[in-house]
Amino acid sequence: MRINRKISLTAATGALALLTACGGGNGDSMAGHEGMSSSSAPAATTATTASTSPSATFNDGDVMFAQMMIPHHEQAVEMADLAATRASDPEIKELAVKIKAAQDPEIQTMKDWLTDWSIHPDSGGMGHSMPGVMSEEDMKKLEAAKGKAFDKLFVQQMIAHHNGAIEMAKTEQANGSNPKAKELAKTIETTQQAEVEQLQKILDRL
Template sequence: MGRQRTLTLVIAGAVVLGAGGAAVAARSGGDRSAAAPRPSAGSVAPERVVLPGKPGDPAVVTDSDKVRPPDAPTYNAIDTTFVQMMIVHHGQAIEMAKLAPERAGDARLRALAARIGAAQAPEMRWMQGWLRDRRLPAGAGHDHGTMPGMQSDADMAALAGLDGAAFDRKFVAMMTAHHRGAIRMAGDVLGGGSDQQLRELANEMAVEQGSEIRRMAQLAIR
């Protein structure tokens, strides 16, 4: 009887120890679902932030914890070269357009020149801001005379000395070549650039200037 009582106590002790071991295992990771952290009732909600939209699009409001910085720069050398050169390219187109109000003989051409200036001046300012935001220089030793469609100083001086129908003919010839060059440059950034907003601008630019080329052809100025 004494030996049976002793055996019973040993078995009972083993059961208790087994249960205790299971509890320790749970606390040390054996049951990870039981140990998973839970947010406290007093946790602070993420702040709301405003993300600027693309050109022409509204801004977006979202939680700060959903905003992630880019893993790498969003632009490359093709983007940078395009912006640096296109600023100068636009500047010449605007200079040509400014001559039209006083010198063009065709009212339709004066209206088209005003449209060209109104479209390219904001684009040029946007590109200047693009460089500033990235702390990039406005120019990097590019030979602007080799840009597609860029008109020579002699042609610019000749245009400034004309008026009436003679001005109209030369303006259409020069601006058509200028626009075609810009479309070629836009194709470069669309094919190899990596900045999404810049690609969208280049696409819009190519479409707009293609439309203006067709409009100048429709004027049938001789």
């Protein structure tokens, strides 16, 4: 599945309320939520399930995080799959396998959360611009490249892609309420920051 820079993602009613509360021109980007204080976000109870279990508690930020990070991860997996047949650098191939192995399970975990929270991923319908997402043109260029040309382009695009995911993960840690979602966001930030550093070293020697 190829993902454009402008991706039509779903947002629950609560997530729409979150965007409205933020106001201004940054409402269509998750990056615009980073400066939002927890007091300005809608009360978590408005999006909390009937269960009293702490793991079942979630707010609009958690929903937005899952709905946006799922397709973000899916594109990273698509890029990693391309490396298996197009990359010439052994370290890039190895890292691509690692990226897919980490992000595939995370995608399923976030889909399970939305199901548990009774949030249908195809409900609503709202366009969001996500940091680091490759455009249709970017992905076509990557698909067409092979060997060393692919290696350099892959590394450059994955650095940008990872930095976008890190930005989104930081937003979730600041604005989310679900412990498991915030824990995953921290894992994403830590893991992908380390991979960005590795990718930069690869780029420097290419």
